[in-house]
Amino acid sequence: MRKGVIAAALAVLAAAAVVSAAVANTAGPAVPAQLAQCTNVSLGFLGPLTGPAAFLGQEQFSWLQFGVQKYNKENGTRFKTVQGDTQLKAPVARTAARRLASNRNIMAIVGGSESQAVRVSGKLFANARLVSISGSATAVDLTKGRPYKTFFRVVPNDGIQGPTIVRYVSGVLKARNVVVIDSQDDYSLPLAQAITRGLRAAKVTVSRQSVSADDTDFSSVVANISSNIQVVVFATQVATAANTLSNQLREQGKRAIVFGSDGAYAPTQFKPRSGYVSVFAPDIQFDRKARALINEYKRWSKNKPFGAFGPATYLAGLVAMNAIKNACADGRATRAEVVKQTQRTNIPSIYGGTVRFSRAGDPLPTKFVIYRITNGKYSPVG
């Protein structure tokens, strides 16, 4: 008796789920597709909120939330955010992107966080004339030849970071023997390959190693690093991994130091006795003006640790809200207008200077900064 009833109950629930999923999405405000209002505007966020890269997506979403609340308070606006979880999976990202695109309240997307999310959503957003502004997708091909017409990013691409690291390692550090390690994801592998090519062109002896993205033990990889190696370049998104790597090098008596890519930048987590890290902006944690912002975030988030991509996403959100506000100057706006306004962005950056975009959607001007880390203290060296 009871089991049959349970079955019936679950079946009814199922029907309910289907119906409400359908109803919830069709019952949007009855506004023509391209014309939207300016009173109830949301920003969509596309990034990995669960799954193995959730640390990245959650940090970014947290900074975006912070930015939206701050902006609303200061400008009397009422922006909201809508989550689009990608789970770090392309098909999930695609469905999430469609969902965001078909929500008429959404006037701009912040994201996608990972390059593959941009690859599967770029055309789709372009067709919906919906702007997407990423704070972390750095693959070169995303803007090369402008394949995704409404995609912008506030971080410079790997085509700039790679050569910067190569120049510093071969020119300034004068390293002759280098190991390059990637972490088997779509951020780190192309970057590691570019760095390897560049170093080899500069006559540096390079050997390659690879770890998986969720590894926490690198001691056996370290055992492979011979004692004449001077620098280990580690392209990773996990700052604590870079930290463990540098300590395990020391544990085994290797003199090589770790050179982290921008994903490793996090002063509270990557704190080797001696090392380097490159990051796409003059560090906002040292700029006096920016320090107030950092402190505000720390208070707001109850001291959550963060790396380089959280503040960048904050900036992406700022750009989006500013563009929407400009597009709404006449009381109503279309998504296409927001795209146009984004292209014209010219607002003060949290990194100092202003944010402007090139025709391809890359930030202008761009420069990577290298930090030397001594006993966990960061100082800019060029």
Added chain:
Amino acid sequence: MSEPPAQPPTQRSAQPRIGVDEWVASAEERRARSLGARLEDALDRVPPVLKLAALALPFAVYPLLVDSDYLMQVGIDTLIFVLLVLGLNVAAGWVGLLDLGFVAFFGLGAYLYAAVASEYAGRHWEAQFAIPAIAMTVAAAGFLLGSTSRRLVGDYLAIVTLFFLQLWLVVMLNATFTRGPNGISDILPLKFFGRQVTSLSGYYYVAFAAFVVVISALYLVNWSRTGRSWRALREDELAAELMTMPVNRLKLMAFAFGAGIAGIAGAIYAPAQGAIFPLSFDVVLLITVYAMMVLGGAGSLFGVTVGAVIIVASLEALRGPEDASSLFYFAVVLAIVVLVRPWWRALAVLGGTIAFGFVVHEAAERWRPSLVEGIPFGQARIDELVDSWVLLPVDIVGPDGVPTGAAGRLIYLLFVAAVLGLTLIRSSRWRTIAVVPVLYYAACVWENLLLSQPAVARFVLMGALLVGLMAYRPQGLFGKARVEII
């Protein structure tokens, strides 16, 4: 040791019973007495063609009802999942082979399509050749995998297939010909006789056609001699072998058949997505497909299809707080109405919960106003109503939805304990009484902790669903209860 140990009555059900034949014999009789079983029997009497049509009809009209690209995409996702779960059902549902490497076949199908139709490969095969060829190749791979592990039974098979899945992931992630984690992102669309499928609805209908073909084929297989021997195999392999059934060949066929279906799903999925990446075919996908199968009822074609629809729909509905907020209350009310008998008791529970909520809310407001001054995460109309009913303490969770301190975590853990405790109450009257505060507690946890992070909450709920389902109805919604003879 002089006395036989007295068995506490509460533990009897967990003990193996000796000499259960009589019990087994009467199982059918007792089953026939229940309402659910009568419903099941009535369902059995519906002619199969009608049942298939009833199953296909909603899928056929779905595109006419929806007007957004998003819902079309969800439709395609659903059909792909339906194909996957139908394939899994062959080996795992009918034959009872626990294949934990199943999603690798799906991935193989997708990558094979990329190999015959992408700019990267420099080829563009016509789909009417590509899809059957891929299905055959993947079926052959299934045959191979099956034949390496045919000596293994039960859990050992599960382990080896899980290793094969990991192996597959390592290779796909690191081999240069797959472009590793960068994936293959220039896959060419399906092309039938020179005409390319480019629209979303086009892919929907292709997937739908595949679904109709596959489910019809499965239906025929199920009632063929092979299908019956498969089920015999699941019930008792040894007996089946004694009846001169070719056990090994049957198992291999099941592996190959299921893999072939997954291959078809992959071959449609790759061009529908336009890009594939190795990490899309991982353990989370595997768990999701298994959840679909057991929810609907392993072994039942109708059941697993419905299971896939339910899981996809709920995961989509729980994507954001906008859609999810009212779903919860809707689901709870329905569950109470259907589960609690007699009807006046259900009404009492509902009324009691509402009243209880108002009393608690009022008391809390007087005692400590900060307990009710939080802002609800949901943005639907129902949240304004709920705002004056549930407790919304200030600062339990941060603005990004993660608890800021021990309080939020403790509330959640206590809630889990409360729900588990509820299942221990044996007296139905006391349970009905205890349900009231727990329901109210659930609403508070939902509003404060789950709705704030819907992306995470839906996986928590899916995990809980699997555990609860196994404990209360292991045969799923539409499966037949099986009697295991020990």
Added chain:
Amino acid sequence: MDWDKLVQLIVNGLTLGGVYALVALGFSMVYGILKLLNLAHGDVLMVGAFIGWGVLGWLGGAQDLRVAVWLLIVLMILVAMVGCGFLGVAIERFAYRPLRRAPRIAPLISALGVSFFIQNSVLLLWGANFRSYDSFDLVDVEVGIHWGPLNVWILRVVVMGAALVMMVGLWVLVTRTKLGKAMRATAFDREAAAMMGIDVDRVIVKTFFIGSALAGAAGVLVGLVFGSINHFMGFGYGLKGFTAAVVGGIGSIPGAMFGGVLIGLAEAFSVGYIEDVTLGRLGSQFSDLVVFLILIAFMLLRPQGIFGKKDVKKV
């Protein structure tokens, strides 16, 4: 021959192996008694790691620690063991016990559900950040044994030592105590054990407690020696531990210990030597491939494992 590298790889392999062995023991004990693959076991390890991290924070964190380091480590391990023990008991009571008579697939699905539930609950409550044990601030990596080619950080020694002590303790428990006898009897034949007056349910609960406590301890050890933990870590350690249990012969306690060390060493050596052996064709990213291939070969050729006995099926 590069002796430094060889020695170092052995040290690394033994560290990992100790952890895998602890996880494998839990798997193996549960499988021995219930014939149940507890796929949620890895997540118990993850919870243990989080409990240890909580204890660290409660005692002031690595920067301003209020107690001596050795006391901290002991406290972390003990609290994590007790917490995870109870977690294991709860999992058994609510997820597995209702399924004792269900078809074989049911408990496995339930285990997947528990794993999903625990993992995402932790994500829900603690967020997705990698949590740092700050163990490199706790004890500097240069403190330890430096003797010829041997460079071992003191925390590594602690990890290997703790794993060894726990394994010996378990061995004594199983072979020398009444509970151990009951456990062995139940594993041998549950029905017969019940008829001999053994309270089978109680034995199962205790088995779960002990197995999960070991996993909890392993979680703390992982956090200590590698420095960072996250909600996702359970799956990898679970899989490797599970592998170790299979290689050793599932259900066999010495087998689990041996299998753990073997898998740890295999992993370290495959990272260290895969390039040399394949003449540079396969890089270190394929090291897992070697481990899994060994395993599959093992399963196909000797499914009962090294120490396992071949099952004879009775009708």
